[in-house]
Amino acid sequence: DSGVTQTPKHLITATGQRVTLRCSPRSGDLSVYWYQQSLDQGLQFLIQYYNGEERAKGNILERFSAQQFPDLHSELNLSSLELGDSALYFCASSTGTGEQPQHFGDGTRLSIL
């Protein structure tokens, strides 16, 4: 158990809809990272927050947004969903930034019908 909690585990919705994925980092970790993993693909970095502030952006679409709250949990919002957004979305946390190990949750599997 990594200590990172992601909810929900599975999400099924339709094109054009909006969903929110939630992540609770390990106790004491200030950084939260979001990744997308499509079928048989690697991990695509989306965005990172550190202690409530956005620190880095990767290949995140404009339809996607995230935030980190004062209690350090984070939410990833995906809107105007398309079939191609179907993927596993992982959250990871670390104590700081840079050369720190990241600890991953078990992901949210998003299926767009």
Place this chain on the structure above:
Amino acid sequence: GENVEQHPSTLSVQEGDSAVIKCTYSDSASNYFPWYKQELGKGPQLIIDIRSNVGEKKDQRIAVTLNKTAKHFSLHITETQPEDSAVYFCAASKKRSNDMRFGAGTRLTVKP
């Protein structure tokens, strides 16, 4: 930015044999290199990591080597077991950088 290449994409070995997965990186400032194991239905799990001031690190049947000059690092698994079957990812990051770059992954199958 950093680019991490990982080979091979698939690897099949017989139980008891060794497995080696190799990664190369492009940014000479990278100084932290973790390896993750992802089992079906799970998130990636950190199995071993190495920093640039060390050339080799070992943890039981798993070892990682780093060649800073050539900018490549490798994961070695000895005496493989069926439960080692998974997808393995290498990654690289550096100080004051906010993203970690991952390799594309290697699907390891250990045949009993």
